[in-house]
Amino acid sequence: MVRYVAGEQFAFTATVNGYMMRERPATNIYMGGFFAESLLLAETGNAAGSIQIAGTPRPEQLPFFIAACDYTLLGEELYAASAYLSHQPVMLGGLKGQDFVKMLLVICLVLGVLLVTFGIGETYLGWFESV
Amino acid sequence: MRTTVPIAVAFIAGMVVAVSYFFADESAIGWLRLEFLVWLIIVGGMTLALGVVSIVRVNWDAVKKRKEGWPYKVLTLVSVFAMGVPAVLPESWSPLFGRNQGSIYEWLFTYLDAPMMATMFATLAFYIASAAYRAFRARNAEATVLLITATAVMLWRVPMGEAFLNLFPGDIPYFLNTYIMAGANMAVQRGIIIGAALGAASMSLRIILGIERTYMGRG
Amino acid sequence: MSGVELFQIWLVAFATLALFSFMYKDNPFYRVAEHVFTGLSAGYYIGLTWDTIIVTQLWNPMMSGRWWLFIPGILSLLMFTRLSPRFSWVSRTSLAFVMGVTAGGALVFQLHGLVLPQIQSTMMPLWGSEGVGTLLLTIIMVIGVISTLIYFYYSKEHKGVLGMTARVGIWFIMISFGAHFGYTVMGRVSLLIGRVQFLIEDWIGSFGQIG
Numbered sequence: 001m002v003r004y005v006a007g008e009q010f011a012f013t014a015t016v017n018g019y020m021m022r023e024r025p026a027t028n029i030y031m032g033g034f035f036a037e038s039l040l041l042a043e044t045g046n047a048a049g050s051i052q053i054a055g056t057p058r059p060e061q062l063p064f065f066i067a068a069c070d071y072t073l074l075g076e077e078l079y080a081a082s083a084y085l086s087h088q089p090v091m092l093g094g095l096k097g098q099d100f101v102k103m104l105l106v107i108c109l110v111l112g113v114l115l116v117t118f119g120i121g122e123t124y125l126g127w128f129e130s131v
Numbered sequence: 132m133r134t135t136v137p138i139a140v141a142f143i144a145g146m147v148v149a150v151s152y153f154f155a156d157e158s159a160i161g162w163l164r165l166e167f168l169v170w171l172i173i174v175g176g177m178t179l180a181l182g183v184v185s186i187v188r189v190n191w192d193a194v195k196k197r198k199e200g201w202p203y204k205v206l207t208l209v210s211v212f213a214m215g216v217p218a219v220l221p222e223s224w225s226p227l228f229g230r231n232q233g234s235i236y237e238w239l240f241t242y243l244d245a246p247m248m249a250t251m252f253a254t255l256a257f258y259i260a261s262a263a264y265r266a267f268r269a270r271n272a273e274a275t276v277l278l279i280t281a282t283a284v285m286l287w288r289v290p291m292g293e294a295f296l297n298l299f300p301g302d303i304p305y306f307l308n309t310y311i312m313a314g315a316n317m318a319v320q321r322g323i324i325i326g327a328a329l330g331a332a333s334m335s336l337r338i339i340l341g342i343e344r345t346y347m348g349r350g
Numbered sequence: 351m352s353g354v355e356l357f358q359i360w361l362v363a364f365a366t367l368a369l370f371s372f373m374y375k376d377n378p379f380y381r382v383a384e385h386v387f388t389g390l391s392a393g394y395y396i397g398l399t400w401d402t403i404i405v406t407q408l409w410n411p412m413m414s415g416r417w418w419l420f421i422p423g424i425l426s427l428l429m430f431t432r433l434s435p436r437f438s439w440v441s442r443t444s445l446a447f448v449m450g451v452t453a454g455g456a457l458v459f460q461l462h463g464l465v466l467p468q469i470q471s472t473m474m475p476l477w478g479s480e481g482v483g484t485l486l487l488t489i490i491m492v493i494g495v496i497s498t499l500i501y502f503y504y505s506k507e508h509k510g511v512l513g514m515t516a517r518v519g520i521w522f523i524m525i526s527f528g529a530h531f532g533y534t535v536m537g538r539v540s541l542l543i544g545r546v547q548f549l550i551e552d553w554i555g556s557f558g559q560i561g
Contacts, residue, residue, distance in 0.1 A: 004182040010251035011391030043258040057327030063527035067266035075323035079330030099505040112473030128470040137446035148454030170422035176403035177426035203385040210389025218397025246362040256542035280528030288536040318494020319526035328464040335453035
């Protein structure tokens, strides 16, 4: 059953930490946006002896999850995981699209660095601002 | 009906907000976007109230059935009402009501809620130490890189450590600040942010188009 | 120091010590603090929702002519059908509205507010006032961003050039995580110092006031 615990970050953490130490869950799955509570939760789960899987798109919390969890989905792996698990064509297609854009961005980036180096990148950079 | 209406609502709301970005706030669609954002605050905010109802219900049930740890649940219920009820009563009745200076709400926030938040935040210092201990057992080459970088940056961040780093040839603190923090670290943060943003945009599109509907649950 | 002030200090000290005690192990003091904390947090949102949402965003504007706000008002009420298993499906429409608006905003924000500015900021010149320093920084930055992006490239198996670039990416990622970890440690310690300072100066300092 899904249970609402608290809207406030640390009240939520205090409750979940207490719950983990008392109930000793076999597995903890932390998925989504996390802030300073990431390490508090993951370290407590670790102390409770649970297997822990985490995933967050927030790069500043990833080192803490890596330190305290057994498996960590880094950044966009969180979004890719559902495609990987479901194998749905629509999901996999989305992933392909993301990869395509990524490659396009890499090309744009290299081109931008070269243009800026030769002092002719004003219009190009301006385009990125005006879009 | 049970799924078609919500999908249509998500589509219209999502398209209005996304498309209106290309129009001025004064245009009809721009006006609608601003309205939708206010509506979002109202509906989203009320979900917090739903959460409060859920907390009261779950804890009340535990007390009534004398479940394990029920006396603690009484404390939760008392705290909910002690803080919540005076906050919604009109200030004109008593200075203890409402949310201003001198109210029960403000007193409980200042002398219990806020210090407890600060304490939980402060416990991070202990947790980070135990996490560091675990992370610093270099298991492979990658973990060793993490360990060396973390140790160097930690040293650099304290005066005594910085003095130690300065014993070595070359300006290590400058190197750490310029090429590690503002260089490699920043580059990776950017790479992750870009990738995650693409993933989030793709998911947003799936929600608007009704492909992603897991938020509706089953039934 | 008045009796009330003394009580306040002892109350804060109790809450602080009770929460800290969890690091040793779970105990009744922690459970008291934890349950009070959860309750207060819920109570906090009652006050906040009532004041800033129901009164300020909904009731007052409706009474001043923005009658159409009854729509989000109804959507908000529908949300409460979630409490009944039989009618919980009704709340989907409200949830769909929240999801739709959030997704619509996120779609634009993620691309325009994050992707493009991050790429644009990385377009640095290879040669600048710092000479070799600029060159080195730009190379680190560009290789770091590209190799990180390639590390998360899923369409092809990571072999050959792609594999090598991804390998460079994971090294960069580990350096970044280490740097961030090291950088954060000191910040967290200073938070702890703040609480310890309260306990030593205010709480232990108040011992002389008793009796």
